[in-house]
Amino acid sequence: MTAPVMAPDSAPAEASVAPAGADAFRGRNRPPWFVLIPSTAAALVAVAPIWYLVDRAIERGWGEVADELWRDSTRDLIVRSVGLAVAVTASSVAVGVTAAWLVVRSDLAARRVLGVVFALPLAIPSYLAAFAWVSWRPGLAGFGGATLVLTSVSYPFVYLPAAAALRQLDPAQEEVARSLGRRRLDVATRLTLRQIRPAISAGALLVALYVLSDFGAVAAMRYEVFTWVIYGAYRAGFNPSRAAILASVLVVVAMVLVVLEAKARGRAAQSRLGGGAARTGTSVSLGRGSVLAWTFVIAVIGVAIVFPVVRVLQWVATFESTDVVWSDVGRALTSTVSLAVVAGLTTVLIALPVGILAARHRSRTSAAIEGATYVTHALPGIVVAISLVFIGVRLLRPIYQETPLLLLGYVVLFLPLAVGSVRSSIEQSSVRVEEVARSLGCRPMSVVWRVTVPLAAPGLAASGALVMLSTMKELPVTLILRPTETNTLATELWRFTSVSDYANAGPYALALVVFAAIPTALLSMAGSTRTQESSRG
């Protein structure tokens, strides 16, 4: 996303050490057509909602736009939204990195199991978690409650890449640093954190964009941020034009975040040149700190998983679920899973060229293309949904409210989730290996299929799993774009909770959490198995 990480001044003097990065950037960095064209198309699809936003925003003239933006309330909204995003991102980084370090580098008991468990909150929809809390203690509503819930559902976005990056670190560097007289904490902050910074900042970006776009948690917690007002403009104000103007502000905020993230990621990210993986580090003995560590583990798991799940189980148990139509649950489950699988595959397939472009052909253009896939990720689901209505009825009327358009909606929503993960997994495999394949007579496109994709397979699987579980939880786009007779677990859950029918909602909530937990578990396992295999050598 940034300008090339291998800056011209750092590389050329020593071509035999850093040829791939430096040379590729210089000379033959022109991406092949089968990478450039699809990734440009993917970027265009991703930014398509902006067409709608602009069209709607200026519908009532620029005066209206200016009036809307010039209000004090708009400034307050920016402060509140950004404030919430900052708070949740900071606490997610703290929780996510701590969890990653405990799982990867400490001698904590059962860390293999914990490695999977820490990722599971991804399976819990924010609206479900928020409702679980606020229906228990209405007083939690507000900034604190929103921060708690959003952190508890989104810290895995930091935890997963941070854990993967920690596994990749060469422990020799830490050992050298300690031998040079650095204390352990010093090493952790100066060396280790700095090295996994690209992973942390990529995860933090996703958290921040997630917070900006989330409605479920802030609605239940009654915290007035942009999404709250945007939904209000649709639901109560019947004023799509106002919603579009405010949503445009979110896009601008997202652009700023994307640029900031690129800077924060720094120059550390780069293509691997070496062959094998580094050996796995020795685990740090926690000693007395293990009490503290277990307090952390129990607190995080208790808040993020146990509490919401127990609440759901309570609904199932307390209410007489006699009139639950189990065949309907089954049908909703089937369509949810099949939509999620197809959405996962489609999104990864579309993310692949973007990931290749971002990892292998760094330039301003590729940075712009990758960044473009992120900017609409800050948009609330309802805005993406209505914008796809806008595009659907104009350009794609034959598939309007048909499965293909719904899938397109999922692609727009979740492309950034896949792009980041695909990019980093391609960055982790060696450029040299691809070059060797070329010299063995393999054409560029077949290098992708015979070398790049198999090597990045765990990362591709992980990003597919991430898209799958996100698709399962997704509500607004599904509700508005689905084929008329298609119900998913999320839409059925909404249908019953919207009339406070928890007896019927319970089974859907439970099925949703359980089945979203499956790809989540795969996701965290994909990261750890990869390292185990390559570190064996």
Added chain:
Amino acid sequence: MADPTGMQPGGMQPGDSAGATSPALEIRGVTKSFGHHLVLAGVDLVVPARSVTAVLGPSGGGKTTLLRIVAGFDHPDSGTVTIDGEIVAHGAGGRAPEERRVGVVPQEGALFPHLSVAGNVGFGLRRHDRRAREARVAEVLELVGLSGTERKRPHELSGGMQHRVALARALAPHPAIVMLDEPFSSLDAGLRAHVRAEVLDALRASGATAVIVTHDQLEALSIADQVAVLLDGRIAQVATPSEVYRFPTTLAVGTFVGEAVVLRGELLRASASGAEMVIRARCALGDLPISPVGTSSAQHEHHEHLAPGTVLDVLVRPEQLILSSHRDGAERAEPAEGAEGVVIGRQYYGHDAVVSVRLRSGAVVTARLQTTLLPDTGDTVRVRAAGSVAAFPSREG
């Protein structure tokens, strides 16, 4: 491989058909810069078919860039690369890497970690003809001495074995040239000589044309048929290993390819010695004959055009220096021969030793000696040089 000759029966080298006269690789005027940094400043190099050529240069000297340009991973800014008579690179244009038939063995081997050894070696072979592919895989694995490892995974092999698999993979599709990038630098010293010998045997047995890029002088001198010294972005000299060592074309080549003592001197008038003209240089070690006419070295002719008294840099190899103790041999030695000095230090290597001597003139020379009779530090010794030396007009003079 895109080229249909990829699977010629019997492993015959495609270069054969081109005949002995046509070089396997010809590089003409290749330049390449990164930003303002000129890495290759017009490289010319001819690699004869079936030979092993070492491209020797300092780290960061553009060796790898040259390899990447030949392989097609990079484009030259100008110049051409010709493989088997076909121009494959012409400035920014040219053939894609997959169409060049250049086998590459990268520094770390870069095996495909997701494929077995057989999968790696057979990667460049045609995919549909399974039996022929398996036969060729077995053939090249035998060549590199790794028969029976087909089903292993790269991470199950030692570093040396991985290297040989990488070589087998590069050889399998019968490339026009195999290029090895610092192939042995990642191996430890004990293993290196062994792997080097094995790889070289395999290369020679395959009849392939090989280019080995290295910064290691000993490696280049010991394995190559010809050594190309790449200095300051140009090929400073291409010759057999002994010629490069004994008759370097420039002072820089001379000091780069081996240890050297460089003394300031001046050119003497040519004098007849039998039928030959002998040109001598006068330096701190006395009057030393400059390498005689008759070698292929161009320097001698050059010297004939220089005026007597021209200031020279005289290059003496440490093993040319002979030390004699003042006590036992001083009277017998002719006074004019050699120079007196004091031993100021010595390093002991077991098989030999290096002794530093400060001459009366103030110059310090190092001599490589047998370890049987070593002078002590502080001893006064007489130093003289055996054989002819290389000399170059001094830039400072």
Added chain:
Amino acid sequence: MRSVAALLASATFVACSSGESASSGPSDTGGPSDTGGPSDTGGPSDTGGPSDTGAPSAGEITVYSGRSLELVEPIIDQFTEETGISVGLRGGDSGELAAQLLTEGDASPADVFFSQDAGALGAVGDAGLFATLPDDLVSVVPAELRSTENLWVGTSGRVRVFVINPELAPDPPTTIDELLDPRWKGAIGFAPNNASWQSFVTGLRVLRGEDGARTWLEGFAAQDPVPFENNVAVRDAVNDSEIAIGLVNHYYLYEKIATEGADAVTAVNQFLSAGDPGGLLNVAGVGVLASSKNTDEALQLVAFLLGETAQRYFADETFEYPVARGIAASPLAPALDTLEPPTIDLADLDSIAETQELLADVGLLTR
């Protein structure tokens, strides 16, 4: 088979509807009632007729429903059974569906919009997306419960009440101003996110003006009312003696009585004094899209929703007030004509955005 029939039907009505849009108002109302028997007779008992005669009116329509599907589905199934017209039902939030309809414009696949409240219907009507409903079809509904231009019609009503715990509030307030009595401090529950609560405040703004509304809301906020996630939670808190008074719609209590039995329920509904803004009557309603190519089937659905079967269903199953003349409310609820809700034009309830700003301003909406 069905799709062929639908094609034929739509082909027929394309011609029909395009003729309508070219001509002026009167023929609009005339056309559909001529082709579809049931709407002109208006009698709910007659709605069965067309399906008996068979194919001609059997078709397929798409309904966007802002009303909960759990509520709507059973009655729609009944409609399909009676008329043979199959219905594609798409659920969603009323406001979001309105936004969807506004975005779709003429290309909308929807034939009918069934909304939870009048505001969303007003927005779609204002955009010119609704066809005018035949007068004789909607005249069964009192004029104050439908659009003045007949662009949409109410299908059922709900009244704001105080649900009270008789032990904690033996002498309950009957006006919103009595609610501000210090003895109710901390004893009132409400659902700040609930649309009906916000509609009540909107009505308050209309009836008392901005300043009057703000004054009352500030007084209300000073009472430290307890916020709940939704009306069900408010009702249950009253019933469980956690709080004395809850601000909810009238039917929540009856739902509880119906599911748990009268013995299990201690809470009672306190209807408000005549004309008090707290006793607002709001409606759910329906409109037919002008872009519909199945206008006839759509009108049949409207007729059905205003017919006896559906009206009784709303009264008995959801405990809402039926709006068609001559249909009695649930025996649990007092008759609508015994209540005297404040007089207000429902179309004026569309400024909920401003209401939310006011609520946020006095600290009653967000935290």
